[in-house]
Amino acid sequence: MKRHEDKTMLVTGAAGAIGFATSAILAREGARVMLVDIDGRKLEERVRTLRDSGFDAIGHEADCADEAQVIGYAEAALDKLGHVDGFFNNAGIEGELAPTHLYKIEEFDRVLHVNLRGMFLGLRYVLPDMVRRGTGAVVNTASIGSERGLAGACAYNAAKHGAVGLTRTAASEVAQKGVRVNCVMPGVIETPLLVGMLEQMFDDVEAGMKKLGEVATLDRVGQPDEVGNVVSFLLSDEASYVNGAKWEIDGGALATIRNDL
Secondary structure (H helix, E strand, C coil): CCCCCCCEEEEECCCCHHHHHHHHHHHHCCCEEEEEECCHHHHHHHHHHHHHCCCCEEEEECCCCCHHHHHHHHHHHHHHHCCCCEEEECCCCCCCCECHHHCCHHHHHHHHHHHHHHHHHHHHHHHHHHHHHCCEEEEEECCHHHCCCCCCEHHHHHHHHHHHHHHHHHHHHHHHHCEEEEEEEECCECCHHHHHHHHHHCCCHHHHHHHHHCCCCCCCCECHHHHHHHHHHHCCHHHCCCCCCEEEECCCCCCCCCCCC
16 A cells, blocks of 8 residues: 555645655655645646646645635645645745845845745644644655754745744644644755755856755755655654654755865
8 A cells, every 4th residue: 555545635835846746756655635836837737747647636826925825725625635634834935145234124024924924824724624633744844944054044044943943833732633743854955946046156056056965974965856755754654653853854964064075
């Protein structure tokens, strides 16, 4: 029997690299998956790709930082899926890079609005049905930026530190009601979001990718499906005793200070 046979899964930021890779893994492991993203055109392409591969997938276009639209995707999930067994609360943006003392206030507000408030809204409107049913699992997307400072990314880092706090708080509130909440902390993963940051940091994106890959003890950047496989596990019954945890998926970047560079 497949890991997620007869399960329903909801994924936000699903048109992005990590969101789509995870959606594909969940579908391949037997789940019916609802993909949510603000980019309707790309979302439609992603859903079509899964369906063409024989998987059970549906899409819902929504801005995950807009309360009314979050209510909309949560209600649509219940209407179309019946219930949600697993929720990958993943939507986010990288934001502009600039020193904290020069950072634009409106950009700080925008990044916090999407990355932190959007995550809270997902929890606020998806958790109630899980709590009512007495079962479910949630994985939030944090970052290794939840543990370290990254020069120029004050808004992103503040939001991702907050993601861990939201995860731990929600986990402590709903665990005895049968629901688990964890988060993953991806490191340097090869995604369009990373490329966007590299374009701001380096003249040569490929050279920048290699340089950032050296942060990990595995000496390379990670791939989206390497995140998706961990998310799939955390959403599964196999992780039944994992709650309030933050899982590093960073090639060992946070584990040590490299001495061979």
